[in-house]
Amino acid sequence: MAHRKFTLNQKLALLIVVAAFASGIVFLTLQKISNDLIDSYMNSDEYYQETSARYIKRFSQYVSLNELASTDRKAFGEWVRKENYIMLTIFKDQLLQYDSNYTTADEAAYGKEKVNQYVQNHSHPVKFSDGEGRVIIDGFYSSRYYDLAFTAELIGATLIFLTVVLLGIRRRVRYLRQINQEIHMLEGGELDYRMTVKGHDEIALIAESIEELRKAFLDKLLAIEKxxxxxxxxxxxxxxxxxxxxxxxxxxxxxxxxxxxxxxxxxxxxxxxxxxxxxxxxxxxxxxxxxFLLDKEHAADLESVAVKEVIYDLISDQMSILHQEQFRVSITGELPDTFIDVNMEELGRVFDNIMSNLLKYADRQETVNITFGSDREKFEIHISNTIKATDSTTESTRLGERSIARMMSRMQGQFYSSQDNTIYKTVLRFWNTRIQLAEKTP
Missing domain, CATH: 1.10.287 (Helix Hairpins)
Structure with missing residues (x-):
């Protein structure tokens, strides 16, 4: 019997640790690559100057479109918040008019703080409604790309984590499906099929338990058959x-x-x-x-016979016996031009058993009715008789009927019997294998 080395909880925990380690390595690798790419391109002076000039142009269009003065600080703040990642500084007449980094307490410097050398070297002219001013736009232009790269790295690491976990779980789920299929095979009667035991966890123990149950059940069946x-x-x-x-x-x-x-x-x-x-x-x-002789035999050797020939001969023999015993017989219907698969020996025993029952239990004063019925799929023989008053009950074991039913089943046919008051009815059903073609007249 397999011993449980790792439980499912332990395997899942180990799988999560491995997945986390793999996703962490992927995350750090992607971050290093993306940071190097961003640093090599977006932190250059050319990129910085090009981006600043583009923002200056956009800000100038914003001022012109809204006819803003150099003192419309609220509108400037809204534009800065909308653009994000930038810092805006405005001077007019050599004095500071707006700085996006200033708080409310710092606003006292507006109109007082003068232009310095840095402003003169890095500012750009912008025309306001109250005259021309100087504007400086600085920004963390690469920050948004860092954020985008971080998001992509996080998504990639998460996908790696989920992939590792799902692949690990998938193996055991596939094994569960295999166990389910093998259980269905056992349910279908294939008790010789051996259950597959993989691993040492709870699922493997269940499979092993089912295998031991199969062996025990098969041993019991063999003992019962013996x-x-x-x-x-x-x-x-x-x-x-x-x-x-x-x-x-x-x-x-x-x-x-x-x-x-x-x-x-x-x-x-x-x-x-x-x-x-x-x-x-x-x-x-x-x-x-x-x-019991039928019970020992496994299968009947069947042959295809014509209904008109075989059934006619058997019915004729049985009618002769009934007439000798003073029975009246009525036949309704015709024998079809079809073929059925039967075992001739067992078919004769079926009619002998039916005849034996008629002779023992049928009332000779009443008519025995035999009816033939057929369609493209089946051929049936219906027999009904009145039970003698002195013998209104059949034998308790009903072995005769059970023998008929078993022989009909072995010939792939069916047998039914019923009793309505004193009327006893039997039905023999055969399946047509083919239809006999009518001979052409010359």
Missing amino acids: LQAESRSLVTEMSHDMRTPLTSLIMYLEFAKQEDVPIVTDQGRYIASAYGKALQLKTLSDNLFDY
Whole structure:
């Protein structure tokens, strides 16, 4: 039995650690590459001057469009917040008019702070509604690209983390699907299929438990089959051994019946009753033998036969026996030009069992009705008779019917029986394998 080295929780924790380590390496690698690229391009003086000039132009258009004066500080603040990542400084008449870095407490410097050398070297002229001023725009122009790169790096690292985790989980999910498929195979009766055991976690332990259950169940089935085989062998041997003394007993009783013993005497009644019981016991023994003999056989050898030929011969033989026993028989319908798959020996035993039931339980004063019915798929024989008042109940074991049902099933057919008050009905159903073509007249 497999020992559990790692539980599912431990495997999941280890998988998360590995995924986090891999995603961390990817994140740091991407960050180093992106930072180098941004630093090499966006922190150059050319890029800085080009970007500042572009913002100066945009700010000049904003001032012109809104006809702003150099003292419209609120409008300047809104533009700075909208553009983001920049710092705006405005001078007019050599005095400071606006600085985006100043707080409310610093606004006292407006109109007082003078232009310095840095402003003179880096400022650009902008025309306001109250005259020309000097504007300086500085910015963290690369910051937005750092933020975008950070977002992309974080997304990439997250995808790596999820990919590693999902790939690790996927292996066990695939194994669960395999176990599910193998369980369905066991449910379908393939008990010889061995369960696949992979790993040492809880899932593997479940698979191993199912495998042990399969082995135990298969052993029990084999033991049951062995006991059933022994029981069938014992019953069939006993049934066969009973035939010899039963045959002798029936023969002796037939000799006794031939003696001139009036039936009205006690001796005559005893002989007649014993003879009837002996025949009944022989019938039960034959049914028991046939039933267990069928149970031992695995499959019937079937052959395709024409319904009109085979069924006609069997029905004719049975009708002859019924007429000899003073039965009235009515036949309705016609035999179709079709073929069915049957085993001739077992088909004959089916009709013999039906005939035996008719002779034992059918009322000779009433008509036995036989009806043929067919379509493109099936052919059916319906038989109905009235049960004798003295024998209104069938044998308790119903081995005769069970033997008929089993033989019909082995021939891929079906058998049904029903009783409505004193009317007993049976149905034999066969499946048409092909339709016989009518012969062309010359």
